[in-house]
Amino acid sequence: MSSSGSLFNIMGPIMIGPSSSHTAGAVRLALLARNIANQPIRKVQFILYNSFAKTYRGHGTDRGLLAGILGYSVEDNAIRDMFKNAEQTDLEYQFIPYDQPNPFPPNTVKFEITLANGDFLTVIGHSIGGGQVYVSRINEYSVALKGEYPTLVMFYHDQPGMIWQVTKIIAEEQINIASLNCTRKAKGTEAFMAICLDSLLPEPQVKAIREITEVYTVYNVDKIPL
Amino acid sequence: MTNFSTFKDLLSYCQEHHVSIGEAALEYEVARGERSEADILLGARKILEQMRATIESGLYSDEPSMSGLSGGFSKKVMAFSESPQSFMSSLEHRMIAYALATLEENSRMRKIVACPTAGGSGVVPGVLIALTDEKQIPMPTLEKALLAAGMVGGIVSQRMHLSGAAAGCQAEVGVATGMSAAAIVEALGGTPQQALDAVAIALKNMMGLVCDPVAGLVEVPCVKRNAVAGIHASAAATIALAGIPSFIPLDEIIDAMVSVGQMMPPQLKESAEGGLAKTPTAVSFTERLYGEQPD
Numbered sequence: 022m023s024s025s026g027s028l029f030n031i032m033g034p035i036m037i038g039p040s041s042s043h044t045a046g047a048v049r050l051a052l053l054a055r056n057i058a059n060q061p062i063r064k065v066q067f068i069l070y071n072s073f074a075k076t077y078r079g080h081g082t083d084r085g086l087l088a089g090i091l092g093y094s095v096e097d098n099a100i101r102d103m104f105k106n107a108e109q110t111d112l113e114y115q116f117i118p119y120d121q122p123n124p125f126p127p128n129t130v131k132f133e134i135t136l137a138n139g140d141f142l143t144v145i146g147h148s149i150g151g152g153q154v155y156v157s158r159i160n161e162y163s164v165a166l167k168g169e170y171p172t173l174v175m176f177y178h179d180q181p182g183m184i185w186q187v188t189k190i191i192a193e194e195q196i197n198i199a200s201l202n203c204t205r206k207a208k209g210t211e212a213f214m215a216i217c218l219d220s221l222l223p224e225p226q227v228k229a230i231r232e233i234t235e236v237y238t239v240y241n242v243d244k245i246p247l
Numbered sequence: 248m249t250n251f252s253t254f255k256d257l258l259s260y261c262q263e264h265h266v267s268i269g270e271a272a273l274e275y276e277v278a279r280g281e282r283s284e285a286d287i288l289l290g291a292r293k294i295l296e297q298m299r300a301t302i303e304s305g306l307y308s309d310e311p312s313m314s315g316l317s318g319g320f321s322k323k324v325m326a327f328s329e330s331p332q333s334f335m336s337s338l339e340h341r342m343i344a345y346a347l348a349t350l351e352e353n354s355r356m357r358k359i360v361a362c363p364t365a366g367g368s369g370v371v372p373g374v375l376i377a378l379t380d381e382k383q384i385p386m387p388t389l390e391k392a393l394l395a396a397g398m399v400g401g402i403v404s405q406r407m408h409l410s411g412a413a414a415g416c417q418a419e420v421g422v423a424t425g426m427s428a429a430a431i432v433e434a435l436g437g438t439p440q441q442a443l444d445a446v447a448i449a450l451k452n453m454m455g456l457v458c459d460p461v462a463g464l465v466e467v468p469c470v471k472r473n474a475v476a477g478i479h480a481s482a483a484a485t486i487a488l489a490g491i492p493s494f495i496p497l498d499e500i501i502d503a504m505v506s507v508g509q510m511m512p513p514q515l516k517e518s519a520e521g522g523l524a525k526t527p528t529a530v531s532f533t534e535r536l537y538g539e540q541p542d
Protein backbone atom coordinates (compact mmCIF):
# COMPACT_ATOMS: atom_id res chain seq x y z
CA MET A 22 0.00 0.00 0.00
CA SER A 23 1.36 3.39 -0.88
CA SER A 24 0.62 6.03 1.75
CA SER A 25 -2.93 6.37 0.47
CA GLY A 26 -3.51 2.89 -0.93
CA SER A 27 -6.84 1.17 -0.44
CA LEU A 28 -7.35 -1.09 2.58
CA PHE A 29 -9.04 -3.46 0.14
CA ASN A 30 -5.58 -4.26 -1.21
CA ILE A 31 -4.71 -5.56 2.27
CA MET A 32 -7.92 -7.47 3.04
CA GLY A 33 -8.21 -8.69 -0.50
CA PRO A 34 -8.29 -9.47 -3.29
CA ILE A 35 -10.85 -12.23 -3.31
CA MET A 36 -8.88 -14.72 -5.36
CA ILE A 37 -8.18 -18.30 -6.33
CA GLY A 38 -5.37 -19.80 -4.22
CA PRO A 39 -2.78 -20.74 -3.34
CA SER A 40 -0.55 -17.64 -3.39
CA SER A 41 -1.34 -13.95 -3.69
CA SER A 42 2.09 -13.08 -5.04
CA HIS A 43 2.55 -16.23 -7.15
CA THR A 44 -1.02 -16.95 -8.30
CA ALA A 45 -3.13 -13.75 -8.10
CA GLY A 46 -0.06 -11.59 -8.83
CA ALA A 47 0.72 -13.79 -11.83
CA VAL A 48 -2.82 -13.42 -13.18
CA ARG A 49 -2.71 -9.63 -12.74
CA LEU A 50 0.73 -9.28 -14.35
CA ALA A 51 -0.37 -11.29 -17.35
CA LEU A 52 -3.58 -9.26 -17.59
CA LEU A 53 -1.42 -6.13 -17.64
CA ALA A 54 0.82 -7.62 -20.35
CA ARG A 55 -2.31 -8.53 -22.31
CA ASN A 56 -3.56 -4.93 -21.98
CA ILE A 57 -0.19 -3.58 -23.09
CA ALA A 58 -0.31 -5.83 -26.16
CA ASN A 59 -3.90 -4.70 -26.73
CA GLN A 60 -4.16 -7.10 -29.71
CA PRO A 61 -4.71 -10.82 -30.21
CA ILE A 62 -1.75 -12.84 -28.96
CA ARG A 63 -0.49 -15.91 -30.80
CA LYS A 64 2.40 -17.05 -28.66
CA VAL A 65 3.96 -16.28 -25.26
CA GLN A 66 7.19 -17.38 -23.69
CA PHE A 67 7.14 -16.80 -19.96
CA ILE A 68 10.68 -16.41 -18.65
CA LEU A 69 10.57 -16.86 -14.87
CA TYR A 70 13.12 -15.38 -12.49
CA ASN A 71 14.16 -16.03 -8.88
CA SER A 72 11.32 -17.20 -6.63
CA PHE A 73 8.99 -17.45 -9.64
CA ALA A 74 11.52 -19.73 -11.33
CA LYS A 75 11.94 -21.96 -8.30
CA THR A 76 8.37 -22.41 -7.14
CA TYR A 77 6.10 -21.67 -10.08
CA ARG A 78 4.57 -25.11 -10.44
CA GLY A 79 3.60 -25.53 -6.81
CA HIS A 80 2.04 -22.09 -6.60
CA GLY A 81 0.04 -22.31 -9.81
CA THR A 82 2.06 -19.38 -11.21
CA ASP A 83 1.96 -21.12 -14.61
CA ARG A 84 -1.83 -21.48 -14.57
CA GLY A 85 -2.16 -17.90 -13.31
CA LEU A 86 0.03 -16.43 -16.05
CA LEU A 87 -1.86 -18.38 -18.66
CA ALA A 88 -5.21 -17.27 -17.18
CA GLY A 89 -4.18 -13.61 -17.32
CA ILE A 90 -3.00 -13.84 -20.92
CA LEU A 91 -6.36 -15.41 -21.78
CA GLY A 92 -8.21 -12.63 -19.91
CA TYR A 93 -9.49 -14.41 -16.78
CA SER A 94 -9.75 -12.51 -13.48
CA VAL A 95 -8.02 -13.48 -10.19
CA GLU A 96 -11.25 -14.86 -8.78
CA ASP A 97 -12.25 -17.04 -11.71
CA ASN A 98 -12.75 -20.66 -10.67
CA ALA A 99 -11.47 -21.72 -14.10
CA ILE A 100 -7.85 -20.89 -13.10
CA ARG A 101 -7.57 -24.35 -11.59
CA ASP A 102 -8.16 -25.99 -14.97
CA MET A 103 -6.31 -23.44 -17.06
CA PHE A 104 -4.09 -25.94 -18.93
CA LYS A 105 -7.26 -27.60 -20.25
CA ASN A 106 -8.83 -24.24 -21.09
CA ALA A 107 -5.70 -23.16 -22.96
CA GLU A 108 -5.84 -26.30 -25.08
CA GLN A 109 -9.11 -25.06 -26.49
CA THR A 110 -7.46 -21.87 -27.78
CA ASP A 111 -4.81 -21.32 -30.45
CA LEU A 112 -2.37 -19.86 -27.95
CA GLU A 113 1.12 -21.36 -27.97
CA TYR A 114 3.03 -21.00 -24.73
CA GLN A 115 6.13 -22.11 -22.89
CA PHE A 116 7.49 -21.62 -19.37
CA ILE A 117 11.22 -21.10 -19.08
CA PRO A 118 12.73 -20.88 -15.59
CA TYR A 119 15.92 -18.79 -15.64
CA ASP A 120 18.40 -20.05 -13.07
CA GLN A 121 21.35 -17.64 -13.41
CA PRO A 122 22.05 -14.65 -11.13
CA ASN A 123 20.11 -11.59 -12.33
CA PRO A 124 19.31 -8.07 -11.16
CA PHE A 125 15.56 -8.61 -10.84
CA PRO A 126 13.41 -8.60 -7.67
CA PRO A 127 12.17 -11.95 -6.27
CA ASN A 128 9.02 -12.52 -8.32
CA THR A 129 9.76 -11.48 -11.87
CA VAL A 130 8.49 -12.66 -15.23
CA LYS A 131 9.49 -11.62 -18.71
CA PHE A 132 6.74 -12.03 -21.31
CA GLU A 133 8.03 -12.58 -24.83
CA ILE A 134 4.87 -12.09 -26.82
CA THR A 135 4.25 -12.77 -30.48
CA LEU A 136 1.09 -11.04 -31.66
CA ALA A 137 -1.28 -12.53 -34.20
CA ASN A 138 -0.07 -9.88 -36.69
CA GLY A 139 3.51 -11.14 -36.30
CA ASP A 140 4.77 -8.24 -34.16
CA PHE A 141 6.95 -9.01 -31.20
CA LEU A 142 6.63 -7.49 -27.72
CA THR A 143 8.66 -7.91 -24.53
CA VAL A 144 7.21 -6.97 -21.15
CA ILE A 145 8.99 -7.36 -17.80
CA GLY A 146 6.86 -7.34 -14.65
CA HIS A 147 7.12 -7.95 -10.93
CA SER A 148 4.76 -9.25 -8.27
CA ILE A 149 5.36 -7.47 -4.97
CA GLY A 150 2.93 -9.22 -2.60
CA GLY A 151 -0.77 -9.34 -1.84
CA GLY A 152 -1.57 -9.53 -5.57
CA GLN A 153 0.00 -6.15 -6.30
CA VAL A 154 2.20 -5.87 -9.39
CA TYR A 155 4.08 -3.45 -11.64
CA VAL A 156 5.63 -3.52 -15.08
CA SER A 157 9.13 -2.03 -15.32
CA ARG A 158 9.91 -2.51 -18.98
CA ILE A 159 8.17 -2.60 -22.35
CA ASN A 160 10.55 -3.57 -25.17
CA GLU A 161 13.63 -1.38 -24.71
CA TYR A 162 11.75 1.23 -22.66
CA SER A 163 11.78 1.61 -18.86
CA VAL A 164 8.34 2.29 -17.39
CA ALA A 165 6.55 2.05 -14.03
CA LEU A 166 3.08 0.76 -14.73
CA LYS A 167 0.79 -0.66 -12.06
CA GLY A 168 -2.46 -1.02 -13.95
CA GLU A 169 -4.38 1.09 -11.43
CA TYR A 170 -5.53 3.55 -14.10
CA PRO A 171 -6.04 3.40 -17.85
CA THR A 172 -2.67 4.77 -18.94
CA LEU A 173 -1.29 6.24 -22.11
CA VAL A 174 2.41 5.46 -22.32
CA MET A 175 4.40 7.22 -25.00
CA PHE A 176 7.96 7.69 -26.15
CA TYR A 177 8.82 10.67 -28.30
CA HIS A 178 11.52 13.05 -29.42
CA ASP A 179 11.64 15.81 -26.82
CA GLN A 180 10.59 19.19 -28.11
CA PRO A 181 8.54 22.19 -26.91
CA GLY A 182 4.78 21.88 -27.06
CA MET A 183 4.53 18.07 -26.99
CA ILE A 184 2.65 17.85 -23.70
CA TRP A 185 0.21 20.48 -24.90
CA GLN A 186 -0.43 18.68 -28.19
CA VAL A 187 -1.16 15.39 -26.46
CA THR A 188 -3.23 16.73 -23.57
CA LYS A 189 -5.29 18.77 -26.02
CA ILE A 190 -6.35 15.61 -27.85
CA ILE A 191 -7.27 14.02 -24.51
CA ALA A 192 -9.15 17.11 -23.31
CA GLU A 193 -11.20 17.24 -26.49
CA GLU A 194 -12.46 13.76 -25.63
CA GLN A 195 -13.48 15.16 -22.19
CA ILE A 196 -11.35 12.61 -20.38
CA ASN A 197 -9.85 13.63 -17.03
CA ILE A 198 -6.14 13.28 -16.46
CA ALA A 199 -5.44 11.75 -13.04
CA SER A 200 -1.68 12.27 -13.26
CA LEU A 201 1.01 13.00 -15.81
CA ASN A 202 4.60 11.94 -15.52
CA CYS A 203 7.36 13.02 -17.90
CA THR A 204 11.04 12.24 -18.07
CA ARG A 205 13.71 12.70 -20.70
CA LYS A 206 17.31 11.67 -21.07
CA ALA A 207 18.46 15.19 -22.00
CA LYS A 208 17.03 18.27 -23.68
CA GLY A 209 16.07 17.50 -27.27
CA THR A 210 16.55 13.72 -26.92
CA GLU A 211 14.17 10.84 -26.31
CA ALA A 212 11.48 11.50 -23.73
CA PHE A 213 8.85 9.43 -21.98
CA MET A 214 5.36 10.40 -20.89
CA ALA A 215 2.85 8.35 -18.88
CA ILE A 216 -0.62 9.81 -18.54
CA CYS A 217 -3.02 8.17 -16.09
CA LEU A 218 -6.60 8.75 -17.18
CA ASP A 219 -10.03 8.32 -15.64
CA SER A 220 -11.10 6.23 -18.62
CA LEU A 221 -9.39 4.56 -21.56
CA LEU A 222 -8.65 6.81 -24.53
CA PRO A 223 -10.64 5.71 -27.62
CA GLU A 224 -8.69 4.33 -30.60
CA PRO A 225 -9.15 7.34 -32.98
CA GLN A 226 -7.50 9.66 -30.44
CA VAL A 227 -4.68 7.19 -29.86
CA LYS A 228 -4.18 7.13 -33.63
CA ALA A 229 -4.08 10.94 -33.72
CA ILE A 230 -1.36 10.92 -31.05
CA ARG A 231 0.58 8.22 -32.95
CA GLU A 232 0.50 10.44 -36.01
CA ILE A 233 2.33 13.32 -34.31
CA THR A 234 5.69 13.22 -36.12
CA GLU A 235 7.87 13.31 -33.00
CA VAL A 236 6.10 10.33 -31.43
CA TYR A 237 7.92 6.99 -31.72
CA THR A 238 5.66 4.64 -29.82
CA VAL A 239 2.34 4.73 -27.97
CA TYR A 240 0.84 2.10 -25.68
CA ASN A 241 -2.75 2.61 -24.64
CA VAL A 242 -3.01 0.36 -21.59
CA ASP A 243 -6.29 -0.34 -19.84
CA LYS A 244 -6.33 -0.79 -16.07
CA ILE A 245 -6.56 -4.23 -14.50
CA PRO A 246 -9.17 -5.09 -11.86
CA LEU A 247 -8.07 -5.16 -8.21
CA MET B 248 -5.56 14.09 8.59
CA THR B 249 -6.34 10.46 8.04
CA ASN B 250 -3.35 9.62 5.87
CA PHE B 251 -1.66 7.61 8.62
CA SER B 252 1.93 6.65 7.97
CA THR B 253 2.74 5.54 11.52
CA PHE B 254 0.83 3.82 14.31
CA LYS B 255 1.56 6.85 16.48
CA ASP B 256 -0.38 9.03 13.98
CA LEU B 257 -3.23 6.54 13.98
CA LEU B 258 -3.41 6.36 17.77
CA SER B 259 -3.37 10.12 18.32
CA TYR B 260 -6.07 10.53 15.66
CA CYS B 261 -8.24 7.95 17.44
CA GLN B 262 -7.70 9.54 20.83
CA GLU B 263 -8.34 13.08 19.60
CA HIS B 264 -11.49 12.20 17.72
CA HIS B 265 -12.75 9.54 20.12
CA VAL B 266 -12.97 6.86 17.45
CA SER B 267 -11.87 3.23 17.34
CA ILE B 268 -9.18 1.94 14.97
CA GLY B 269 -11.92 0.49 12.76
CA GLU B 270 -13.75 3.84 12.61
CA ALA B 271 -10.51 5.67 11.80
CA ALA B 272 -9.88 3.08 9.07
CA LEU B 273 -13.30 3.78 7.60
CA GLU B 274 -12.55 7.54 7.59
CA TYR B 275 -9.19 6.81 5.97
CA GLU B 276 -10.82 4.82 3.18
CA VAL B 277 -13.56 7.45 2.66
CA ALA B 278 -10.93 10.23 2.50
CA ARG B 279 -9.23 8.43 -0.39
CA GLY B 280 -12.18 9.67 -2.41
CA GLU B 281 -12.88 6.53 -4.43
CA ARG B 282 -15.79 4.99 -2.56
CA SER B 283 -18.61 6.21 -0.35
CA GLU B 284 -18.89 5.10 3.27
CA ALA B 285 -21.84 2.85 2.46
CA ASP B 286 -19.93 1.26 -0.41
CA ILE B 287 -16.87 0.62 1.77
CA LEU B 288 -18.97 -1.06 4.44
CA LEU B 289 -20.62 -3.14 1.74
CA GLY B 290 -17.16 -4.11 0.49
CA ALA B 291 -16.17 -5.15 4.02
CA ARG B 292 -19.34 -7.21 4.31
CA LYS B 293 -18.66 -8.87 0.97
CA ILE B 294 -15.22 -9.86 2.22
CA LEU B 295 -16.64 -11.26 5.46
CA GLU B 296 -19.21 -13.22 3.47
CA GLN B 297 -16.51 -14.71 1.23
CA MET B 298 -14.47 -15.59 4.33
CA ARG B 299 -17.45 -17.47 5.72
CA ALA B 300 -18.23 -19.12 2.38
CA THR B 301 -14.63 -20.38 2.13
CA ILE B 302 -14.80 -21.77 5.67
CA GLU B 303 -18.13 -23.46 5.02
CA SER B 304 -17.00 -25.14 1.84
CA GLY B 305 -13.75 -26.34 3.41
CA LEU B 306 -14.75 -27.20 6.98
CA TYR B 307 -16.01 -30.75 6.50
CA SER B 308 -14.25 -31.52 3.22
CA ASP B 309 -12.04 -34.56 2.81
CA GLU B 310 -10.74 -33.55 -0.59
CA PRO B 311 -6.95 -33.56 -0.67
CA SER B 312 -5.04 -30.50 -1.86
CA MET B 313 -3.43 -30.43 -5.31
CA SER B 314 -0.23 -31.90 -3.82
CA GLY B 315 -1.84 -34.18 -1.27
CA LEU B 316 0.00 -32.46 1.61
CA SER B 317 -3.21 -31.25 3.24
CA GLY B 318 -6.95 -31.92 3.21
CA GLY B 319 -9.42 -33.11 5.82
CA PHE B 320 -7.61 -31.35 8.69
CA SER B 321 -10.38 -28.94 9.69
CA LYS B 322 -12.88 -31.78 9.77
CA LYS B 323 -10.64 -33.67 12.20
CA VAL B 324 -10.37 -30.67 14.54
CA MET B 325 -14.16 -30.22 14.53
CA ALA B 326 -14.54 -33.90 15.46
CA PHE B 327 -11.86 -33.66 18.15
CA SER B 328 -13.62 -30.68 19.73
CA GLU B 329 -16.38 -33.14 20.74
CA SER B 330 -13.97 -35.69 22.21
CA PRO B 331 -13.46 -36.09 25.98
CA GLN B 332 -9.75 -35.45 25.42
CA SER B 333 -10.32 -31.92 24.14
CA PHE B 334 -9.09 -29.27 26.53
CA MET B 335 -9.51 -25.96 24.69
CA SER B 336 -12.74 -23.98 24.49
CA SER B 337 -15.18 -24.35 21.65
CA LEU B 338 -14.15 -20.84 20.49
CA GLU B 339 -10.54 -21.93 20.18
CA HIS B 340 -11.45 -25.12 18.37
CA ARG B 341 -13.37 -23.07 15.86
CA MET B 342 -10.49 -20.63 15.42
CA ILE B 343 -8.17 -23.52 14.66
CA ALA B 344 -10.60 -25.37 12.40
CA TYR B 345 -11.69 -22.26 10.46
CA ALA B 346 -8.12 -21.22 9.73
CA LEU B 347 -7.31 -24.77 8.59
CA ALA B 348 -10.44 -24.87 6.42
CA THR B 349 -9.46 -21.60 4.73
CA LEU B 350 -5.89 -22.65 3.99
CA GLU B 351 -7.02 -26.08 2.80
CA GLU B 352 -9.39 -24.43 0.33
CA ASN B 353 -6.49 -22.23 -0.74
CA SER B 354 -4.34 -25.31 -1.38
CA ARG B 355 -7.14 -26.81 -3.48
CA MET B 356 -6.95 -23.69 -5.68
CA ARG B 357 -10.36 -22.53 -4.54
CA LYS B 358 -11.62 -19.05 -3.73
CA ILE B 359 -10.24 -17.25 -0.66
CA VAL B 360 -9.64 -13.68 0.53
CA ALA B 361 -5.95 -12.72 0.62
CA CYS B 362 -5.51 -11.17 4.06
CA PRO B 363 -2.93 -9.74 3.71
CA THR B 364 -1.76 -12.55 1.41
CA ALA B 365 -3.07 -15.97 0.43
CA GLY B 366 -0.45 -17.68 2.59
CA GLY B 367 -1.71 -15.78 5.63
CA SER B 368 -5.35 -15.85 4.60
CA GLY B 369 -6.61 -18.10 7.41
CA VAL B 370 -5.75 -16.09 10.50
CA VAL B 371 -8.16 -13.13 10.28
CA PRO B 372 -11.17 -15.21 9.12
CA GLY B 373 -10.33 -17.88 11.69
CA VAL B 374 -10.52 -15.51 14.64
CA LEU B 375 -13.24 -13.19 13.34
CA ILE B 376 -15.73 -15.77 12.09
CA ALA B 377 -15.18 -18.01 15.12
CA LEU B 378 -15.67 -15.04 17.44
CA THR B 379 -18.91 -14.16 15.64
CA ASP B 380 -20.21 -17.70 15.90
CA GLU B 381 -19.44 -18.01 19.58
CA LYS B 382 -19.97 -14.46 20.83
CA GLN B 383 -22.64 -13.18 18.44
CA ILE B 384 -20.70 -10.13 17.28
CA PRO B 385 -23.12 -7.89 15.31
CA MET B 386 -22.31 -7.25 11.64
CA PRO B 387 -21.49 -3.50 12.02
CA THR B 388 -18.95 -4.32 14.74
CA LEU B 389 -17.53 -7.10 12.63
CA GLU B 390 -17.11 -4.78 9.64
CA LYS B 391 -15.18 -2.31 11.85
CA ALA B 392 -13.05 -5.12 13.22
CA LEU B 393 -12.13 -6.16 9.68
CA LEU B 394 -11.33 -2.56 8.73
CA ALA B 395 -9.15 -2.26 11.85
CA ALA B 396 -7.24 -5.33 10.68
CA GLY B 397 -6.90 -3.75 7.22
CA MET B 398 -5.57 -0.50 8.70
CA VAL B 399 -2.92 -2.36 10.68
CA GLY B 400 -1.77 -4.27 7.58
CA GLY B 401 -1.94 -1.06 5.56
CA ILE B 402 0.40 0.87 7.82
CA VAL B 403 2.88 -2.01 7.97
CA SER B 404 2.77 -2.32 4.17
CA GLN B 405 4.00 1.26 3.81
CA ARG B 406 7.27 0.10 5.30
CA MET B 407 7.67 -3.42 4.00
CA HIS B 408 6.32 -5.48 1.12
CA LEU B 409 3.91 -8.01 2.55
CA SER B 410 5.39 -11.08 0.92
CA GLY B 411 7.44 -14.00 2.11
CA ALA B 412 9.74 -13.42 -0.84
CA ALA B 413 10.51 -9.88 0.35
CA ALA B 414 10.74 -10.28 4.13
CA GLY B 415 9.95 -13.86 5.18
CA CYS B 416 6.79 -15.19 6.79
CA GLN B 417 6.85 -12.45 9.44
CA ALA B 418 5.44 -10.30 6.61
CA GLU B 419 2.63 -12.76 5.84
CA VAL B 420 1.36 -14.90 8.72
CA GLY B 421 3.22 -12.55 11.09
CA VAL B 422 1.39 -9.46 9.88
CA ALA B 423 -1.89 -11.43 9.66
CA THR B 424 -1.48 -12.28 13.34
CA GLY B 425 -1.01 -8.61 14.24
CA MET B 426 -4.03 -7.70 12.13
CA SER B 427 -6.08 -10.39 13.88
CA ALA B 428 -5.05 -9.22 17.34
CA ALA B 429 -6.32 -5.72 16.49
CA ALA B 430 -9.53 -7.17 15.06
CA ILE B 431 -10.23 -9.14 18.25
CA VAL B 432 -9.70 -6.09 20.47
CA GLU B 433 -11.92 -3.98 18.20
CA ALA B 434 -14.65 -6.66 18.11
CA LEU B 435 -14.66 -6.86 21.90
CA GLY B 436 -14.77 -3.10 22.42
CA GLY B 437 -11.21 -2.53 23.67
CA THR B 438 -9.49 0.85 23.35
CA PRO B 439 -7.31 1.87 20.37
CA GLN B 440 -4.30 1.75 22.70
CA GLN B 441 -5.15 -1.84 23.66
CA ALA B 442 -5.62 -2.78 20.02
CA LEU B 443 -2.18 -1.49 19.08
CA ASP B 444 -0.62 -3.11 22.16
CA ALA B 445 -2.16 -6.38 21.03
CA VAL B 446 -0.62 -5.91 17.58
CA ALA B 447 2.74 -5.10 19.17
CA ILE B 448 2.69 -8.17 21.41
CA ALA B 449 1.68 -10.41 18.52
CA LEU B 450 4.35 -9.04 16.18
CA LYS B 451 7.17 -9.25 18.72
CA ASN B 452 6.56 -12.98 18.75
CA MET B 453 6.27 -13.33 15.01
CA MET B 454 9.38 -11.32 14.20
CA GLY B 455 12.02 -13.28 12.36
CA LEU B 456 9.64 -15.96 11.12
CA VAL B 457 11.17 -17.38 7.95
CA CYS B 458 9.44 -18.47 4.78
CA ASP B 459 10.57 -22.01 3.97
CA PRO B 460 7.69 -23.77 2.25
CA VAL B 461 8.19 -27.43 1.40
CA ALA B 462 8.42 -27.87 -2.39
CA GLY B 463 7.59 -24.18 -2.68
CA LEU B 464 3.94 -24.94 -1.94
CA VAL B 465 1.82 -22.78 0.38
CA GLU B 466 1.11 -25.83 2.56
CA VAL B 467 3.88 -26.94 4.91
CA PRO B 468 4.26 -25.08 7.26
CA CYS B 469 1.62 -22.58 6.09
CA VAL B 470 -1.66 -24.45 6.63
CA LYS B 471 -1.11 -25.34 10.29
CA ARG B 472 0.83 -22.15 10.95
CA ASN B 473 -2.31 -20.11 10.21
CA ALA B 474 -4.26 -22.15 12.74
CA VAL B 475 -1.67 -21.74 15.49
CA ALA B 476 -1.37 -18.04 14.67
CA GLY B 477 -5.05 -17.46 15.50
CA ILE B 478 -4.45 -18.73 19.03
CA HIS B 479 -1.33 -16.59 19.15
CA ALA B 480 -3.36 -13.49 18.20
CA SER B 481 -5.92 -14.42 20.86
CA ALA B 482 -3.23 -14.61 23.53
CA ALA B 483 -1.81 -11.24 22.47
CA ALA B 484 -5.30 -9.68 22.55
CA THR B 485 -5.95 -11.18 25.98
CA ILE B 486 -2.71 -9.74 27.37
CA ALA B 487 -3.51 -6.30 25.93
CA LEU B 488 -7.18 -6.33 27.04
CA ALA B 489 -6.01 -7.23 30.54
CA GLY B 490 -4.29 -3.85 30.53
CA ILE B 491 -0.70 -4.94 29.93
CA PRO B 492 1.07 -2.61 27.48
CA SER B 493 3.87 -3.47 25.08
CA PHE B 494 7.23 -2.22 26.35
CA ILE B 495 8.48 -1.46 22.82
CA PRO B 496 6.21 0.90 20.85
CA LEU B 497 4.63 -0.63 17.75
CA ASP B 498 6.36 1.67 15.24
CA GLU B 499 9.76 0.63 16.58
CA ILE B 500 8.75 -3.02 16.32
CA ILE B 501 7.88 -2.53 12.66
CA ASP B 502 11.27 -0.89 12.04
CA ALA B 503 12.91 -3.87 13.71
CA MET B 504 10.90 -6.27 11.52
CA VAL B 505 11.98 -4.38 8.43
CA SER B 506 15.62 -4.67 9.41
CA VAL B 507 15.25 -8.35 10.34
CA GLY B 508 13.67 -8.88 6.92
CA GLN B 509 16.67 -7.27 5.26
CA MET B 510 19.11 -9.41 7.22
CA MET B 511 17.25 -12.59 6.32
CA PRO B 512 19.13 -14.63 3.69
CA PRO B 513 17.37 -15.28 0.35
CA GLN B 514 17.29 -19.02 1.14
CA LEU B 515 14.68 -18.28 3.81
CA LYS B 516 12.48 -16.05 1.67
CA GLU B 517 10.08 -18.25 -0.23
CA SER B 518 12.79 -19.73 -2.45
CA ALA B 519 12.39 -23.20 -0.88
CA GLU B 520 16.18 -23.38 -0.48
CA GLY B 521 16.48 -23.43 3.30
CA GLY B 522 14.77 -24.26 6.59
CA LEU B 523 11.99 -26.84 6.44
CA ALA B 524 12.21 -26.96 2.65
CA LYS B 525 15.70 -28.49 2.93
CA THR B 526 14.89 -31.19 5.48
CA PRO B 527 15.38 -34.74 4.14
CA THR B 528 11.63 -35.39 4.25
CA ALA B 529 10.90 -32.23 2.28
CA VAL B 530 13.65 -32.89 -0.26
CA SER B 531 12.45 -36.40 -1.01
CA PHE B 532 8.83 -35.26 -1.20
CA THR B 533 9.85 -32.53 -3.65
CA GLU B 534 11.69 -35.04 -5.83
CA ARG B 535 8.68 -37.33 -5.89
CA LEU B 536 6.29 -34.47 -6.66
CA TYR B 537 8.23 -32.82 -9.46
CA GLY B 538 9.90 -35.97 -10.72
CA GLU B 539 6.54 -37.21 -11.93
CA GLN B 540 5.58 -33.99 -13.65
CA PRO B 541 6.86 -33.01 -17.06
CA ASP B 542 8.44 -29.54 -17.07
Ligand code: SF4
Pocket residue numbers: 366367410411412415416417419420457458459460464465466467468469517
Ligand atom coordinates in the same frame (compact mmCIF):
# COMPACT_ATOMS: atom_id res chain seq x y z
S1 SF4 C 1 5.87 -19.87 5.03
FE1 SF4 C 1 6.07 -18.57 3.23
S2 SF4 C 1 4.55 -19.37 1.76
FE2 SF4 C 1 4.00 -20.13 3.80
S3 SF4 C 1 2.55 -18.61 4.61
FE3 SF4 C 1 4.59 -18.07 5.35
S4 SF4 C 1 5.32 -16.58 3.87
FE4 SF4 C 1 3.60 -17.63 2.88
